[in-house]
Amino acid sequence: xxxxxxxxxxxxxxxxxxxxxxxxxxxxxxxxxxxxxxxxxxxxxxxxxxxxxxxxxxxxxxxxxxxxxxxxxxxxxxxxxxxxxxxxxxxxxxxxxxxxxxxxxxxxxxxxxxxxxxxxxxxxxxxxxxxxxxxxxxxxxxxxxxxxxxxxxxxxxxxxxxxxxxxxxxxxxxxxxxxxxxxxxxxxxxxxxxxxxxxxxxxxxxxxxxxxxxxxxxxxxxxxxxxxxxxxxxxxxxxxxxxxxxxxxxxxxxxxxxxxxxxxxxxxxxxxxxxxxxxxxxxxxxxxxxxxxxxxxxxxxxxxxx
Amino acid sequence: xxxxxxxxxxxxxxxxxxxxxxxxxxxxxxxxxxxxxxxxxxxxxxxxxxxxxxxxxxxxxxxxxxxxxxxxxxxxxxxxxxxxxxxxxxxxxxxxxxxxxxxxxxxxxxxxxxxxxxxxxxxxxxxxxxxxxxxxxxxxxxxxxxxxxxxxxxxxxxxxxxxxxxxxxxxxxxxxxxxxxxxxxxxxxxxxxxxxxxxxxxxxxxxxxxxxxxxxxxxxxxxxxxxxxxxxxxxxxxxxxxxxxxxxxxxxxxxxxxxx
Numbered sequence: 001x002x003x004x005x006x007x008x009x010x011x012x013x014x015x016x017x018x019x020x021x022x023x024x025x026x027x028x029x030x031x032x033x034x035x036x037x038x039x040x041x042x043x044x045x046x047x048x049x050x051x052x053x054x055x056x057x058x059x060x061x062x063x064x065x066x067x068x069x070x071x072x073x074x075x076x077x078x079x080x081x082x083x084x085x086x087x088x089x090x091x092x093x094x095x096x097x098x099x100x101x102x103x104x105x106x107x108x109x110x111x112x113x114x115x116x117x118x119x120x121x122x123x124x125x126x127x128x129x130x131x132x133x134x135x136x137x138x139x140x141x142x143x144x145x146x147x148x149x150x151x152x153x154x155x156x157x158x159x160x161x162x163x164x165x166x167x168x169x170x171x172x173x174x175x176x177x178x179x180x181x182x183x184x185x186x187x188x189x190x191x192x193x194x195x196x197x198x199x200x201x202x203x204x205x206x207x208x209x210x211x212x213x214x215x216x217x218x219x220x221x222x223x224x225x226x227x228x229x230x231x232x233x234x235x236x237x238x239x240x241x242x243x244x245x246x247x248x249x250x251x252x253x254x255x256x257x258x259x260x261x262x263x264x265x266x267x268x269x270x271x272x273x274x275x276x277x278x279x280x281x282x283x284x285x286x287x288x289x290x291x292x293x294x295x296x297x298x299x300x301x302x303x304x305x306x
Numbered sequence: 307x308x309x310x311x312x313x314x315x316x317x318x319x320x321x322x323x324x325x326x327x328x329x330x331x332x333x334x335x336x337x338x339x340x341x342x343x344x345x346x347x348x349x350x351x352x353x354x355x356x357x358x359x360x361x362x363x364x365x366x367x368x369x370x371x372x373x374x375x376x377x378x379x380x381x382x383x384x385x386x387x388x389x390x391x392x393x394x395x396x397x398x399x400x401x402x403x404x405x406x407x408x409x410x411x412x413x414x415x416x417x418x419x420x421x422x423x424x425x426x427x428x429x430x431x432x433x434x435x436x437x438x439x440x441x442x443x444x445x446x447x448x449x450x451x452x453x454x455x456x457x458x459x460x461x462x463x464x465x466x467x468x469x470x471x472x473x474x475x476x477x478x479x480x481x482x483x484x485x486x487x488x489x490x491x492x493x494x495x496x497x498x499x500x501x502x503x504x505x506x507x508x509x510x511x512x513x514x515x516x517x518x519x520x521x522x523x524x525x526x527x528x529x530x531x532x533x534x535x536x537x538x539x540x541x542x543x544x545x546x547x548x549x550x551x552x553x554x555x556x557x558x559x560x561x562x563x564x565x566x
Contacts, residue, residue, distance in 0.1 A: 015566060052409045055566055074411040082409040088402035092330040101329060104322045105410035153410075 003030040005157055005188045006051060010060035013046050020046040022212035023060060030156075033179070033189040035199045035206030037296060039305040042209040044192040045085060048161050051190065052082050064157070078106060081155030083146045085162050085192075089134045095145055096121070096130040099152055106153040113152070120148040123178065140171030147175060151182075158182065160191040164198060176201055196292040210300045220292050228294040229255065231270040235285035237263045248279030259302045266290065314557040316419040319412045323420025324427070326403075327393075331428075342432040346381040347439065350374060353500065365502055367531070374445040375530035376499030376523045378433050382458050383465045383519055386429030387490055390469035390556075391482045393428075394421045398473065404564055418470060418560040422553055425466025426459060433458040448532030457529065460545055461522045467553035468518070474559035493519040498527075521545050 006028040013021040021043040028034040036044040049055035050062060053073050062069040064076045090098050096117055103113035121127045124144040129137065137145065143163065150158060163179070164172040172195075179202055183189055193199050199206055200220045207217045216223060224230075238244060242263050246256060254267035265280075267273050274287060331338065354370030364372040397403040408414045437454060440446045472485045496510065497503075497519035503511040514520045521541035528534050 054405070054409055073413060077409060077411045080409070084405065084409070086402060088406040090326075090330065090403060090406075091401060092333055097329065101326050102406075102410070104325060105319070105407060105412045107411075 002032075004028070005030050005065060006034075006190065007063045008047075008051075008060065011047070011050065011057065011062055012059040013043075013050060013055065014058045019212055021050070024209075024212075024214045026207060026214065026217070028188060028190055030188055031183070031186050032204040033183050033191070033202050035203035036190070036192040036209060037194075037196070037199055037206055037292075038192075038209035039300050041211075041305055042300075043212040044209055045161055046212075047209075048084075048159055048190070048192060052080065052159055053077055078153065079156045081150035081153065081158040083143075083150045083158070083160040083163055085165070087142050087146050089142060089145060089149070091134045094131050094133055095126060095137070098134065098145065099149055102149050103152045108153065116152055116154070117148075120151055123151075124148045125174070140167050140174075143167055143171065143175065147178065155187070157188045157190065160189065162192055162194065165194065172198075196296055200292050208296060208299050215299045216295075223295045224290050224292060227298055228290045229266040229268045230290055231267060231273075231287065232290050232294055233265040233267070233273060233280070233285055233287050235263050235265070235280045237261045245280050249273065249276055252276070257298065259297075264294075266294070309561075310558050314415045314419065314554060315413060316415050316557070320416040320419035320423065322412060323407065323417050324423045326407075327397075327421065327424035328427070331424075339431075339435065342381065342385055343435055343439075345384070346377045346436050349377050350440075350445075371445050371531075372527075373499055374440050375526040376497070378436050378440065378454075379457070379461055379522045379526040380494055380497075380499060380519065381436055382429035382433040382461045383490070383493070383522070384429075385432035386425045386462045386465040387469040387486070389428040390421060390425035390466040391473060391476075391485065392479065393425070394470055394473045395476055395479065395482075397421070398560075398564070408564065414561045414564050415557050418557040419553070422463060422466045422470055422556060425469065426462030429462030429465060430455070430458045433461075446530040448530055450529040450532050450534055454526070454529050457522065457525050460542070460549065461518075464518050464522070464545055464549040464552065467549060467556045470556035471552060471559055474556060474563045493517045498523045518545065518548055 004027050006026070008027070009025045010023045011021060011025070012019070012023045024043075024047070036047060038044050046055065050057050050069065051064060053069060053076060057070060065079060067076050069076065090101065093101065099117035099120060100110075100113050103117070108116070118127075121130055124147060126141060126144055126148065129141060134142065147160075147163070160179070164175050167175070176198065179189060183202075189202070191202065203220060205217065205219055206223075207214045208223075209215065216227075218226070235245070237258065242256065242258060245263065249265065252267060252269050252272045254265050254269075254273065256266070257264040265273065270287065277285070350370060350373070353373055358369050361369040363369065404414065404417050407417050434455065437446070437451075441451070469485070472482065476482060496514055497517050498514060503514050503520070521544045525538055525541050528538050
């Protein structure tokens with residue numbers, strides 16, 4: 001059993017009477033990338049805030065590096081790197097100064113801070129921008145600088161709240177690549193995301209949250225297998241309803257879901273299902289591999305969240 | 307509420323927050339200093355020279371000499387108040403600088419304390435750059451002057467922590483209009499800078515006793531004129547106790563605002 005970095009049990013958080021996280025349990029092992037997925041308001045950010053020591057815990061227990069989150073703020077946070085959902089870089093000072101001033105909060109000596117800042121700027125491809133002020137940076141550069149800043153204390157645990165939301169594909173892939181490298185170097189990563197692709201790409205294990213609770217936990221592959229089979233056929237719903245299509249597919253193992261004007265067929269047996277393509281050819285269909293997004297929508301529903 | 311009574315957990319790391327504020331200010335210090343010099347000098351010119359034809363002497367000295375020590379200390383008040391009002395609010399709300407700092411080993415109480423120290427520093431700087439101008443024009447002559455920096459530092463802490471309490475409750479920048487027009491401006495006009503309080507009806511001087519600036523002005527004037535007596539210890543003690551209380555309250559309320 002590898003070392004446990006974060007352990008939460010019956011972790012509960014209320015904001016003036018409103019429960020945002022309702023008694024969740026999870027454990028993150030050293031060196032893994034652990035994801036929190038869920039629609040807005042699921043309690044992901046609240047959970048991150050508790051792990052970072054930003055928000056106090058209402059009840060339950062939470063240990064980080066084996067230390068009590070309630071009592072050991074300084075010792076825990078000295079070993080933690082945080083990339084919050086909203087960028088909070090210092091706009092008045094330059095890119096390099098943002099790193100150097102942040103290093104001071106961790107008591108990092110000036111010469112060490114300079115060395116680390118230079119190599120982090122290089123790592124995040126920001127060396128050319130080191131003397132720019134923050135408002136001059138693009139969204140992707142700001143996000144990369146946020147990641148660099150979170151690494152200034154060489155943290156063992158890095159918490160990223162929606163690290164790539166709003167970025168273009170180039171910036172997103174660059175950040176994914178760097179996060180992958182950090183994981184290979186033995187750091188533990190915890191992230192929240194709305195991008196299923198991101199979760200599948202980066203996370204060894206993940207939980208799906210909704211309404212302050214954890215709905216399920218596992219590796220992306222296991223979750224797909226468990227909840228939505230291997231492949232999906234999406235087709236426009238026939239005017240007469242799904243009955244005729246379902247009847248026609250008799251004999252193969254499948255599950256179906258109706259959402260609006262779309263009928264989803266989930267099955268392990270893609271080949272046979274496609275043999276029966278005549279059943280749904282009339283409505284026009286699309287066959288694809290099942291993804292985490294299918295799991296997500298199945299578990300959390302398709303209706304819009306605020 | 308229980309937590310409100312436990313002493314703030316402020317350690318040496320508050321100094322790192324002060325350093326951050328200093329480094330950010332250093333980028334813009336020139337326009338900031340010019341503003342600091344211009345305003346008090348304008349007041350001296352307008353009131354001191356402007357009124358000197360009509361008011362020949364107050365308390366045995368030319369009117370401009372009478373108001374100079376008060377103008378200096380009000381400059382410390384303004385600079386410290388502005389810093390911990392608009393400056394701190396910007397760092398707390400718009401820039402989220404506080405949020406960035408409190409996920410490091412620095413805690414929120416140290417952030418608040420560091421901002422108070424920085425506000426005090428701004429007040430200190432503001433008064434210190436005017437002082438030589440006044441000495442140069444012969445408006446202040448007493449050797450007691452050498453104690454002025456201590457007064458500026460104390461007044462800076464006092465007004466910085468007062469303003470930070472307002473910041474802990476401010477929903478937006480507009481909110482500060484209340485503080486500046488209902489607290490800071492009345493203090494400026496009724497704390498004995500422009501006229502001696504003992505010539506006013508008794509209720510005025512009694513009301514003035516409750517204003518922090520009154521005590522700062524009387525100490526400042528005593529150090530400038532050399533008319534130093536033991537009653538000044540009362541003023542200093544008043545300021546010390548008040549500063550301790552306001553900084554405590556400011557730190558606790560900033561904590562309450564940020565920690566959710």
